[in-house]
Amino acid sequence: GQQVMQIPQYQHVQEGEDFTTYCNSSTTLSNIQWYKQRPGGHPVFLIQLVKSGEVKKQKRLTFQFGEAKKNSSLHITATQTTDVGTYFCAGRFRAGGGADGLTFGKGTHLIIQP
Amino acid sequence: NAGVTQTPKFQVLKTGQSMTLQCAQDMNHNSMYWYRQDPGMGLRLIYYSASEGTTDKGEVPNGYNVSRLNKREFSLRLESAAPSQTSVYFCASSNQGGTEAFFGQGTRLTVV
Numbered sequence: 001g002q003q004v005m006q007i008p009q010y011q012h013v014q015e016g017e018d019f020t021t022y023c024n025s026s027t028t029l030s031n032i033q034w035y036k037q038r039p040g041g042h043p044v045f046l047i048q049l050v051k052s053g054e055v056k057k058q059k060r061l062t063f064q065f066g067e068a069k070k071n072s073s074l075h076i077t078a079t080q081t082t083d084v085g086t087y088f089c090a091g092r093f094r095a096g097g098g099a100d101g102l103t104f105g106k107g108t109h110l111i112i113q114p
Numbered sequence: 115n116a117g118v119t120q121t122p123k124f125q126v127l128k129t130g131q132s133m134t135l136q137c138a139q140d141m142n143h144n145s146m147y148w149y150r151q152d153p154g155m156g157l158r159l160i161y162y163s164a165s166e167g168t169t170d171k172g173e174v175p176n177g178y179n180v181s182r183l184n185k186r187e188f189s190l191r192l193e194s195a196a197p198s199q200t201s202v203y204f205c206a207s208s209n210q211g212g213t214e215a216f217f218g219q220g221t222r223l224t225v226v
Contacts, residue, residue, distance in 0.1 A: 009154070033214065042204060043157065045214035088156065102215065106156035 002027060004091040006105030014113050019076040021108035023089035030092045032072045033102065034063060038085040046074075076110075084112050116140055120205050120218035127195040127225045135190040135221050137205030145208050146188035147172075147215065148180060150201040157204070163188055164210075195225045 005024045013019050023032065031050040035043040047056055049065035049072060056063045062075045072091075076083055086109050090102040118139045127133055139146065147162040159172030163182040177199060179191045188207075192199060202222050206215040 006156075042217040042220050043215075044217070048214065090157075104157040106154060 002093050002103055004089060004103045004105045006089055006108060008108055009106065010109045010111065012111045012113060013079050015081060016078050019079050019083070019110055020073055021087050021089075022071065022073050023091065023105050024071045025091050025093075026070070027093060028069050030094055032065060032092070033090045034072075034074055035088045035090060036085050037088065037107070041085075043088060079110070079112055081112055081114065084110060086110070118205055118207055118216050118218035120203075120221050122221060123219060124222050125224070127192075127223065129196060129225060131195050132191065132193050133195065135203055135205070135223075136187070137189065137218060138187045139207040139216070140186065141207060141216065142185070143207035143209050143216075144185070145210060146182065147206045147208075148178070148188070148190045149204045149206065150174065151204060151220075152201050160190065197225045199223065200225045
């Protein structure tokens, strides 16, 4: 089946350092979403990328969608303790439909050391 | 505006027992979903309902049944619980058109 690979599985950083998580697909994606899950919490939608080469920013978070629409990244600048959690990408291989069409990556756990 | 509400939040079952996880959303969404989350496995779709009156299997449907009771409610039933069903279960809802999914708080289920 179609898979979305996400790396790394875990990332330890010192507070103030940058963080990046990557998602890759072997086939072209229609779009990709990113979610954040705090420890003990539930996934919360962050953003959706649709266009080839798209770059979106939310304060210290930068999201990119590759030119071939097969990869995406989330970069956090100068991490803070509030950034702790698991970041998931969710790729959509076909246009339309609802969340049933999303394939989630396994997530990257961000651990921040003060 | 409560969003997506799941009950119960925690449950311990013995092997072979049955139970129903309840989910309700107040956002007038057409589509609802049940996921399970296991360590190192991410989120896996169990069943979904694209609209009231329809249900479809997801990636891991074995051992589960669902009911879309009305537009608001979507329940997940374990007829004979097994230790392999120990997991965190999330209900979610969304509109059509590939928009974001809204998740409930989760049910932490342990089968002993």
